[in-house]
Amino acid sequence: MERIRLGNTVFEGLNNAYLLPGDRPTLVDAGVATDSVRRDLREGLDAAGYEVADLEAIVLTHWHADHAGLAGELQAESGAPVYVHADDAGIVAGDLDAIAAEREIRERRFGEWRIPDEPLAEVTAFLDGHDDLRGDRVDVTPVEDGDRIAAGDGDLEVVHLPGHAAGLSAFAFDGERGREAFVGDAILPKYTPNVGGADLRVDRPLETYLDSLARLADRDFARAWPGHRDPIDDPAGRARVIAQHHRERTERVVSVLDDHGPADAWTVSARLFGDLEAIHILHGPGEAFAHLDHLVAEGVVAPPDDGGRYELLDADPDFDELVAVPETKR
Ligand SMILES: [Zn+2]
Numbered sequence: 290m291e292r293i294r295l296g297n298t299v300f301e302g303l304n305n306a307y308l309l310p311g312d313r314p315t316l317v318d319a320g321v322a323t324d325s326v327r328r329d330l331r332e333g334l335d336a337a338g339y340e341v342a343d344l345e346a347i348v349l350t351h352w353h354a355d356h357a358g359l360a361g362e363l364q365a366e367s368g369a370p371v372y373v374h375a376d377d378a379g380i381v382a383g384d385l386d387a388i389a390a391e392r393e394i395r396e397r398r399f400g401e402w403r404i405p406d407e408p409l410a411e412v413t414a415f416l417d418g419h420d421d422l423r424g425d426r427v428d429v430t431p432v433e434d435g436d437r438i439a440a441g442d443g444d445l446e447v448v449h450l451p452g453h454a455a456g457l458s459a460f461a462f463d464g465e466r467g468r469e470a471f472v473g474d475a476i477l478p479k480y481t482p483n484v485g486g487a488d489l490r491v492d493r494p495l496e497t498y499l500d501s502l503a504r505l506a507d508r509d510f511a512r513a514w515p516g517h518r519d520p521i522d523d524p525a526g527r528a529r530v531i532a533q534h535h536r537e538r539t540e541r542v543v544s545v546l547d548d549h550g551p552a553d554a555w556t557v558s559a560r561l562f563g564d565l566e567a568i569h570i571l572h573g574p575g576e577a578f579a580h581l582d583h584l585v586a587e588g589v590v591a592p593p594d595d596g597g598r599y600e601l602l603d604a605d606p607d608f609d610e611l612v613a614v615p616e617t618k619r
């Protein structure tokens with residue numbers, strides 16, 4: 290298996306694509322649709338002794354442009370099927386209804402979060418200005434949890450891990466160390482993947498993501514290959530650390546409300562993260578929302594009032610119960 294490093298100055302920084310050589314050369318993820326990333330990808334394939342036309346399958350971990358952007362043009366050149374989870378298939382395919390549905394939720398949420406006019410204009414311009422990075426339309430083959438996709442000299446098992454994105458899926462395979470997985474942005478080695486802002490279609494985003502972390506911990510993969518940065522040697526341990534991080538963040542959200550009084554998602558975000566720019570204007574209040582929404586569902590916080598403000602009902606909840614941190618086996 291070859292790791293291909295791709296530039297990405299737009300979103301979280303460098304991206305990884307992966308090539309599984311063998312009987313059915315397969316590419317995992319495809320990078321943003323820019324000239325420099327196009328070049329990175331071709332050079333990476335070339336270094337492994339392959340060209341785009343050799344690809345017989347392309348699998349995508351999720352719909353974000355830094356993972357799916359080049360898929361359409363790679364498909365046009367190679368004829369390879371592009372596999373992505375059914376929940377993300379519509380957006381990757383460029384289906385207008387799917388894209389409109391996402392946009393509608395986005396606009397509604399931006400209002401609910403009370404993002405002020407100036408940052409709202411900035412983030413909207415950012416998102417609209419980067420629409421082209423999504424690249425060409427893709428003829429998608431949707432997959433579901435548990436499906437197996439022939440890839441390289443073996444197969445990839447689809448492991449659905451929603452949260453950061455609705456369709457986010459890992460692809461498990463027999464690697465050098467045992468059962469390993471390409472995990473996209475389900476877990477990352479350094480940052481905590483954004484939840485709540487990265488895919489507004491996800492219902493109960495924090496709870497959904499925590500369930501995925503528990504599942505990852507339970508699978509106890511020998512190694513994970515993320516969408517950004519270096520491989521993760523103990524994915525279960527990393528899932529545990531990220532869950533722990535969310536528990537601490539939940540505590541902070543409760544203390545912000547306790548300190549400030551009823552507050553909207555934008556205000557909570559400002560207390561947590563300070564001033565935000567570009568895509569973070571989406572991710573900051575999104576993350577605050579994910580936690581507030583979870584606290585509402587658990588009865589710790591009242592549903593937002595007419596001004597979008599959340600009021601704390603219980604200043605001393607049982608955080609262990611609110612945010613489960615998975616046990617790990619090692
Ligand atoms: Zn992502």
Ligand SMILES: [Zn+2]
Nearest residue numbers: 301355474516
């Ligand atoms: Zn990413």
